[in-house]
Amino acid sequence: MPLPDSIQKRLQLPAIASPMFIISNPELVIAQCKAGIVGSFPSLNAREPGQFEQWLIRLNEEITEDDAPYAVNLILHHSNKRLQEDVELCVKYKVPIIITSLGAKEDVFDAIHSYGGIVLHDVINQTFAHKAIDKGADGLILVATGAGGHAGTQSPFALVRETREWFDGPIALSGSIAHGASIAGSIAMGADLAYMGSLFIATEEANAVPAYKQMVADSSAEDILYTNLFTGVHGNYLTPSIVAAGIDPKELHKQEAVKMNFNEMGSDAKAWKDIWGCGQGIGAVKNVRPAKDVIEQLKTEYSEAISKFTN
Numbered sequence: 001m002p003l004p005d006s007i008q009k010r011l012q013l014p015a016i017a018s019p020m021f022i023i024s025n026p027e028l029v030i031a032q033c034k035a036g037i038v039g040s041f042p043s044l045n046a047r048e049p050g051q052f053e054q055w056l057i058r059l060n061e062e063i064t065e066d067d068a069p070y071a072v073n074l075i076l077h078h079s080n081k082r083l084q085e086d087v088e089l090c091v092k093y094k095v096p097i098i099i100t101s102l103g104a105k106e107d108v109f110d111a112i113h114s115y116g117g118i119v120l121h122d123v124i125n126q127t128f129a130h131k132a133i134d135k136g137a138d139g140l141i142l143v144a145t146g147a148g149g150h151a152g153t154q155s156p157f158a159l160v161r162e163t164r165e166w167f168d169g170p171i172a173l174s175g176s177i178a179h180g181a182s183i184a185g186s187i188a189m190g191a192d193l194a195y196m197g198s199l200f201i202a203t204e205e206a207n208a209v210p211a212y213k214q215m216v217a218d219s220s221a222e223d224i225l226y227t228n229l230f231t232g233v234h235g236n237y238l239t240p241s242i243v244a245a246g247i248d249p250k251e252l253h254k255q256e257a258v259k260m261n262f263n264e265m266g267s268d269a270k271a272w273k274d275i276w277g278c279g280q281g282i283g284a285v286k287n288v289r290p291a292k293d294v295i296e297q298l299k300t301e302y303s304e305a306i307s308k309f310t311n
């Protein structure tokens with residue numbers, strides 16, 4: 001079952017541009033929604049609640065019914081001290097879709113439902129998927145192996161099939177999706193939406209330094225390293241950025257993993273600022289472009305892919 005009709009009819013492609021720490025900003029989100037896919041950002045990308053409120057006012061003004069709706073990502077981990085304030089702002093400005101990560105919370109889901117908002121919770125396995133739905137999430141984001149940021153380890157085929165055995169609500173699939181044919185593949189597998197992050201790092205709107213954008217365009221799956229040493233949670237990173245930060249990837253196992261703390265991530269966290277997160281799908285990314293051009297290409301590739309099923 002896809003998202004409600006009111007949302008589905010506003011999409012030109014069954015896709016969500018996923019939230020990325022530091023990278024996703026209002027410019028990128030607006031470009032994504034105007035091109036017909038859900039754009040999203042983590043609330044923590046706004047430095048403080050006042051700025052978050054300004055962003056929501058701007059998005060509600062600029063994103064119209066003719067565009068795809070936007071989504072806000074709330075980190076539910078206990079170290080996120082801003083959660084309550086940010087939830088209240090999402091309720092006040094009736095954010096259409098909320099993406100939650102790291103620990104399902106019933107009171108947050110209830111708050112979003114109070115104004116008709118939709119909650120999609122991201123998970124890496126069936127245990128977390130059941131917990132999220134039991135606590136009231138409307139849909140699931142299945143984070144498979146190869147995803148940028150805090151990725152899972154399971155095959156997308158296994159994740160989608162096992163979830164579809166008991167859940168017929170909205171499913172977004174993520175992990176290395178950076179081509180229209182991969183979006184079509186996600187739908188064929190049983191997902192309703194593809195969920196894509198890393199390819200949008202290499203866009204003009206993204207809040208990333210030029211070298212990061214170029215590294216995404218120049219790299220491929222072989223350049224991605226999976227480790228928990230930078231944030232305490234396993235994630236995928238660009239190996240050339242680890243080398244540039246003066247760390248020998250072969251010596252990494254000798255370091256101790258840092259503890260996850262979202263309260264301090266904005267300040268001096270080395271991970272994400274100097275060591276660049278990225279999924280394995282970026283072999284499909286060849287250059288840095290406006291987000292609109294990236295999405296137009298995805299639409300063409302998607303049409304070509306689905307025509308193979310119908311011809």
Ligand SMILES: Cc1cc2nc3c(=O)[nH]c(=O)nc-3n(C[C@H](O)[C@H](O)[C@H](O)COP(=O)(O)O)c2cc1C
Nearest residue numbers: 018019020021101147148149176196197198277279
């Ligand atoms: C640099 C970077 C930062 C990310 N930050 C967040 C975040 O703050 N919150 C979140 O829920 N997911 C975050 N993610 C994960 C993405 O939302 C999404 O799951 C992932 O990008 C999908 O895989 P893909 O990059 O292979 O498309 C991040 C991913 C990347 C690459």
